[in-house]
Amino acid sequence: xxxxxxxxxxxxxxxxxxxxxxxxxxxxxxxxxxxxxxxxxxxxxxxxxxxxxxxxxxxxxxxxxxxxxxxxxxxxxxxxxxxxxxxxxxxxxxxxxxxxxxxxxxxxxxxx
Amino acid sequence: xxxxxxxxxxxxxxxxxxxxxxxxxxxxxxxxxxxxxxxxxxxxxxxxxxxxxxxxxxxxxxxxxxxxxxxxxxxxxxxxxxxxxxxxxxxxxxxxxxxxxxxxxxxxxxxxxx
Numbered sequence: 001x002x003x004x005x006x007x008x009x010x011x012x013x014x015x016x017x018x019x020x021x022x023x024x025x026x027x028x029x030x031x032x033x034x035x036x037x038x039x040x041x042x043x044x045x046x047x048x049x050x051x052x053x054x055x056x057x058x059x060x061x062x063x064x065x066x067x068x069x070x071x072x073x074x075x076x077x078x079x080x081x082x083x084x085x086x087x088x089x090x091x092x093x094x095x096x097x098x099x100x101x102x103x104x105x106x107x108x109x110x111x112x
Numbered sequence: 113x114x115x116x117x118x119x120x121x122x123x124x125x126x127x128x129x130x131x132x133x134x135x136x137x138x139x140x141x142x143x144x145x146x147x148x149x150x151x152x153x154x155x156x157x158x159x160x161x162x163x164x165x166x167x168x169x170x171x172x173x174x175x176x177x178x179x180x181x182x183x184x185x186x187x188x189x190x191x192x193x194x195x196x197x198x199x200x201x202x203x204x205x206x207x208x209x210x211x212x213x214x215x216x217x218x219x220x221x222x223x224x225x226x
Binding site for chain 2 (some may be wrong): 034036041042043044045046049089097098099100101102103104105
C-alpha cells in the first residue's frame with residue numbers, strides 16, 4: 001500500500017524557473033516529513049524537513065509548503081539551477097523511528 | 113567525519129545463492145536501518161536496529177534478515193536469492209535522539225542477481 005503519493009514522476013525546468021513537486025499522504029499518524037535529494041551513484045541526502053504544526057519552512061532556495069487538513073505537502077525550488085538536477089523523494093515517518101515511508105521519486109532536470 | 117560506509121559497493125550473484133552486506137554507521141550513531149531501492153518500487157524499508165535490537169521490520173519475506181553488533185555496525189543477509197532481489201541496498205544511520213530523526217544514507221550496495 002502506497003502511503004505517500006508523489007507527483008510528477010519527472011520534471012524538466014529551465015534554469016531560473018521554479019520546480020514544484022507534490023506529495024500526499026494517508027496516515028495521519030505521520031509527524032515528520034523530510035525531503036531527500038539523490039544524485040546518481042549516491043545515497044539519498046536530507047534536503048529539508050517539516051513538522052505538521054508548521055505550514056511552511058524555507059531554507060535558501062528550497063521551501064516546503066504543508067497543508068495538514070488536505071494531507072498534502074510540496075517542495076518548491078526557486079531559481080532552479082542545473083546542479084539541482086537529481087531525483088527528489090518526499091517521505092514521512094512517525095516519531096523518532098527510522099522506518100520512513102518514501103514517495104516514488106521525481107526526477108528533476110534543470111536545463112540551461 | 114566519515115560517512116556511512118557500505119561494502120561491497122557492487123556484487124553479482126546467481127539465483128539460489130545468499131549474500132551478506134555490511135554497513136558501518138557514522139561514529140556515535142546508534143540506529144541503523146536498511147532500505148531496498150528499485151526503479152519500480154522506489155525505496156522500501158527493510159528493518160531498523162538500535163542497540164543490537166530490531167525495532168521495526170518492513171514487509172519483506174523471511175529470506176531477508178539483519179543484525180547489529182555492539183559497535184553499531186550492521187549486516188543484512190538475503191538467502192536463496194531471486195531475480196527480483198536485484199536492487200540497490202541502502203543503509204542509513206542516525207543518532208536516535210527521537211523527534212526529528214535525520215537519516216544519513218550510505219552510497220549503497222548494488223546487487224545483481226543472474
